Amino acid sequence: MKINTLVISLTLVSGYAAASDTPVQPTGAMPPSAQLCVSCHGAQGEGIEPLGPRLAGLSSEYISTQLHHFQKGIRQNATMMPMAMTLQGDGIEQVASYFSAQQVKTQVTPLIRGKQVTFADDTARLAYQGDWSRGLPACVTCHGPSGLGGGLFPRLAGQQASYIKTQLLAWQDGARKGDVDGMMANVANKLTAAEVDALATYFANLK
Numbered sequence: 001m002k003i004n005t006l007v008i009s010l011t012l013v014s015g016y017a018a019a020s021d022t023p024v025q026p027t028g029a030m031p032p033s034a035q036l037c038v039s040c041h042g043a044q045g046e047g048i049e050p051l052g053p054r055l056a057g058l059s060s061e062y063i064s065t066q067l068h069h070f071q072k073g074i075r076q077n078a079t080m081m082p083m084a085m086t087l088q089g090d091g092i093e094q095v096a097s098y099f100s101a102q103q104v105k106t107q108v109t110p111l112i113r114g115k116q117v118t119f120a121d122d123t124a125r126l127a128y129q130g131d132w133s134r135g136l137p138a139c140v141t142c143h144g145p146s147g148l149g150g151g152l153f154p155r156l157a158g159q160q161a162s163y164i165k166t167q168l169l170a171w172q173d174g175a176r177k178g179d180v181d182g183m184m185a186n187v188a189n190k191l192t193a194a195e196v197d198a199l200a201t202y203f204a205n206l207k
Contacts, residue, residue, distance in 0.1 A: 033091040034098045036083060045099040053163040056102035057148075057155040063096035065152060065178075074178040106207040108157045110145035113138070123198040136190050139199065142183070147203045152180065161204035168196045 030043065037045075040052030047054030055063060069075035070084035087095060111128070119125035127147070130138035140146070142153045149155030156164060170176035171188035179185060191199070 028101075031094040031098055033087055034095045036086060037095065037099070040079070041099070045102040046105075047160060047163075049160045050162060054104075054159055055099040057104040057158065058100060059149065059151055059154075060093075060096040060100040062149070062152055062154050063099055064092050067092045067095065069178045075176055104155075104158060106158060108146050108148060108206050110148055112145050113140060123195070123202045126195065127199065127202060134190050136187060139203075146206055156203035157206035159204060161200040164200035164203055165196055168200065172196075 030038075037052075037055070040048055041055050042048050042052075045055035045058075047056075066075060067084045067087060070077065070080045071087075073081070084092075113128060116128070119128060126136070127139045130136045130141070139156070143156050144150050144153065147156035149157075167176060168188045168191065171179070171184045172191075174185070177185075188196075
């Protein structure tokens with residue numbers, strides 16, 4: 001399995017300058033393009049289960065990439081596809097910058113790989129060490145220490161368990177695409193149903 005190393009800087013922009021005929025938003029103000037997102041994702045991107053996942057804590061690049069995927073039909077969702085199509089011009093960048101700049105209320109102290117070498121809990125072991133007998137890399141290899149994410153790899157820590165599970169199942173059945181080198185589909189298809197449930201709960205509880 002190929003794993004590309006992606007080192008991406010997070011662009012946390014709290015305001016934006018629109019076209020000359022549009023007033024410049026005050027620092028920290030929600031751009032008009034993001035207002036449609038609030039009913040499902042919350043004003044601070046905190047997420048509203050089961051309507052929409054948390055966006056706060058995700059990188060600007062990840063959010064913008066997923067919106068482009070919805071626009072192009074690479075990623076399928078009956079609600080998000082038409083919503084994404086409303087974002088024209090620099091609307092995607094405005095939305096991504098706004099929500100990526102929102103703070104996650106509960107801070108997670110990252111557990112650096114190698115700091116703990118043995119795990120009594122099977123799910124924690126899978127998250128931090130993987131299972132190379134099945135060709136399964138550790139989740140934190142791409143999603144960062146304690147699943148904090150970065151760049152094209154989303155934050156898992158504190159995300160809704162139901163959403164993490166839904167996405168893993170979507171990778172398994174091919175409903176979700178657009179992953180680098182088919183990496184997530186490869187990983188997800190090696191997980192048992194019990195492991196999907198356990199990993200979703202484990203990362204959701206990292207708050």
